[in-house]
Amino acid sequence: MKIFLPDNSIIELDEGSTARDAAAAIGKGLAKAAVAAAVDGHQADLSKPLRDGDSISIITADSPEGLEIMRHSASHVLASAVLDIYPGAQLGIGPAISDGFYYDFLLPAPISESDLPRIEERMRDIAKARAPFQHRRLSRDEARRLFEDQPFKLELIEELPEDEEISVYTDLKFTDLCRGPHVPDTGRVTAFKLLSVAGAYWRGDENNPMLTRIYGTAFPSQKELGEHLERLKEAERRDHRLLGRQLDLFHIDEEVGAGLPLWHPKGALIRKIIEDFWRDAHLGSGYEMVMIPHIASVDLWKTSGHWDFYRENMYSPMDIEGQQFIVKPMNCPGHIKIYKSRTRSYRELPIRWAELGTVYRFERSGVLHGLLRVRGFTQDDAHLFVRPDQIQEEIIGIIKFVLYMLRIFGFKEYEVYLSTRPEKSVGDDAHWEQATEALRVALEEVGLDYEIDPGEGVFYGPKIDMKIKDALGRAWQCTTIQVDFNLPERFDVTYVGEDNAEHRPIMIHRALLGSLERFIGCLIEHYAGAFPLWLAPVQAVMLPVADRHLQYVEQIATRLGQEGIRVEIDYRKESVGKKIRDAQLEKIPYMLVAGDKEEDAGTISVRLYSDGDVGARPVEELVGDMMREIGEKS
RNA sequence: GCCGGUGUAGCUCAGUUGGCUAGAGCAGCUGAUUUGUAAUCAGCAGGCCACGGGUUCGAAUCCUGUCACCGGCUCCA
Numbered sequence: 009m010k011i012f013l014p015d016n017s018i019i020e021l022d023e024g025s026t027a028r029d030a031a032a033a034i035g036k037g038l039a040k041a042a043v044a045a046a047v048d049g050h051q052a053d054l055s056k057p058l059r060d061g062d063s064i065s066i067i068t069a070d071s072p073e074g075l076e077i078m079r080h081s082a083s084h085v086l087a088s089a090v091l092d093i094y095p096g097a098q099l100g101i102g103p104a105i106s107d108g109f110y111y112d113f114l115l116p117a118p119i120s121e122s123d124l125p126r127i128e129e130r131m132r133d134i135a136k137a138r139a140p141f142q143h144r145r146l147s148r149d150e151a152r153r154l155f156e157d158q159p160f161k162l163e164l165i166e167e168l169p170e171d172e173e174i175s176v177y178t179d180l181k182f183t184d185l186c187r188g189p190h191v192p193d194t195g196r197v198t199a200f201k202l203l204s205v206a207g208a209y210w211r212g213d214e215n216n217p218m219l220t221r222i223y224g225t226a227f228p229s230q231k232e233l234g235e236h237l238e239r240l241k242e243a244e245r246r247d248h249r250l251l252g253r254q255l256d257l258f259h260i261d262e263e264v265g266a267g268l269p270l271w272h273p274k275g276a277l278i279r280k281i282i283e284d285f286w287r288d289a290h291l292g293s294g295y296e297m298v299m300i301p302h303i304a305s306v307d308l309w310k311t312s313g314h315w316d317f318y319r320e321n322m323y324s325p326m327d328i329e330g331q332q333f334i335v336k337p338m339n340c341p342g343h344i345k346i347y348k349s350r351t352r353s354y355r356e357l358p359i360r361w362a363e364l365g366t367v368y369r370f371e372r373s374g375v376l377h378g379l380l381r382v383r384g385f386t387q388d389d390a391h392l393f394v395r396p397d398q399i400q401e402e403i404i405g406i407i408k409f410v411l412y413m414l415r416i417f418g419f420k421e422y423e424v425y426l427s428t429r430p431e432k433s434v435g436d437d438a439h440w441e442q443a444t445e446a447l448r449v450a451l452e453e454v455g456l457d458y459e460i461d462p463g464e465g466v467f468y469g470p471k472i473d474m475k476i477k478d479a480l481g482r483a484w485q486c487t488t489i490q491v492d493f494n495l496p497e498r499f500d501v502t503y504v505g506e507d508n509a510e511h512r513p514i515m516i517h518r519a520l521l522g523s524l525e526r527f528i529g530c531l532i533e534h535y536a537g538a539f540p541l542w543l544a545p546v547q548a549v550m551l552p553v554a555d556r557h558l559q560y561v562e563q564i565a566t567r568l569g570q571e572g573i574r575v576e577i578d579y580r581k582e583s584v585g586k587k588i589r590d591a592q593l594e595k596i597p598y599m600l601v602a603g604d605k606e607e608d609a610g611t612i613s614v615r616l617y618s619d620g621d622v623g624a625r626p627v628e629e630l631v632g633d634m635m636r637e638i639g640e641k642s
Numbered sequence: 643g644c645c646g647g648u649g650u651a652g653c654u655c656a657g658u659u660g661g662c663u664a665g666a667g668c669a670g671c672u673g674a675u676u677u678g679u680a681a682u683c684a685g686c687a688g689g690c691c692a693c694g695g696g697u698u699c700g701a702a703u704c705c706u707g708u709c710a711c712c713g714g715c716u717c718c719a
Binding site: 110118119120121122203204205206207208209212213214218219220221223249253254260262266321367369371372373374375376377380381382385387388389473484485486487488519521522523525526527551553554555556581582583584585586587588589590591592593599601603604605613615620621 | 643678692710713719
């Protein structure tokens, strides 16, 4: 029979040949590297018999698909091992994920990470046994009987569509419900490591029982596995919580409260630089600044709908002379009140009001995470009041603005989501649809790739979210753009139109960086604490070789200070080596060494954090170089 | 909130099966050294062993409650 290959060539095989035979016919090396095949575009086991006219491509473990298949097989090996060691274990699911795989179990007794080596060892035995992954199709009844003591599997079987065949795979002794495909045998799961154990609700629902999830990773070779583990270690070194302490940027104090960061001078300075840049950028882009108080009467939150729809995230009211007040979880009602302080004309719109507005939200204790998830944070918030005919253009403007901002801070990779109407929401369908459409068109217009996140909108409207990743690859939502027909209605917000009649504006809520806390947390990890010159809290440190050079060094520091360069002098009676080491650990971009040579020549020796010693240069040249670099924000 | 883990000096960590006055390095302070591109030397000080109960002749160590942190789940900027 004839089999077509990806390069359009044809091979001739005997009747009843399998994908494995095809691989062998193409080449010995390929047959050895093959983990699965794609037959007519569908992934299949190598043991799959081929039919005349099939087109086939061989999948190897070094392709993304192959790696995923191999990791999925690794999760079966894990389940095998766990079942061996903990006979009563019940099985959940065990998929491949972006950096590895996991499997969920309901275990007879809790386990901890110290149990992983033992499981790993058993996995190695199973791998060594090179047990084939055998595929079988079962009737529904057979499957029910096979998994009679596996309630989670039974639940999955019941949910498979009636007409779908039930497919199982067996390796060594263990049989699992699985669509496949799998590597040919357990021996193909070579380089793997179990990483952590965690709790996970069955099917991700907190009303369901909590299972024990074991995470692991697997690679085609030990070398790649080693590299990956090295990357994980490197990511740990970039952790903003660690760098926050090392660089003395912030801390979170138990006695102050969980999720309530305290900014130290250097952290506060970085924040100030970002805030200044942000304000200037906004004032230069048609925004005006507003400011509102941190607490407001509970009546305001009843009008806004937050009392009904957002109360579980709000802190309890406080009593002030018999009146109830609430710490604000959002800034929008305040901005609306400013709008409503007088009548507005259609000529004023769009109104763009921005504020670095601090809000407080209740977050469950288990979700707090350094600066990335806190209970009090400052949003780089703005609310736009627009006429219906302006909405599209304004959203496009916002998207362009955010892309500009993210580029300045060096973020090139982000995920974009369009979140649609959630279950718990207000407003009529027509408005929701109109708003969602406006967001979609804007995304297309700007040419951003995005995914739909169904049901993830806010209670008052759909939104565009942009997420950036931390050092470990976890995505954090920063940018958000939300269209809102609801609040203008609730507050009876109006403008007087050309026709002298009252009309309802539409509100756009947006935060570009999201919150300064989260954004700076991501920024620290992004730069691994080595901030570019314009953001560095200390831009240069003067390192005199001996005390007799102090006067010269002070002169230069004064000169740099005149240009607004943030410079410190290391007055300590320490060796130059020590001073350099400490400056290097503080990740100060410019280390400026001056001794007799420099003083005589009127120069300064420059050592860059990033490049080491780059030699001496005249002081004015240095000033020019630094000012240029600061101006470029690079 | 849930599952598992962790909590010893400012930081990183030791601390045997419960038993002497809880140790070390770094940081800090004092003194000496005036130093040329990632650590000069010496001394001193620093601890309610997260917090509260309990078991015990005796608890950093065992039990228990609370809090915080870490990894996840769920939830969100």
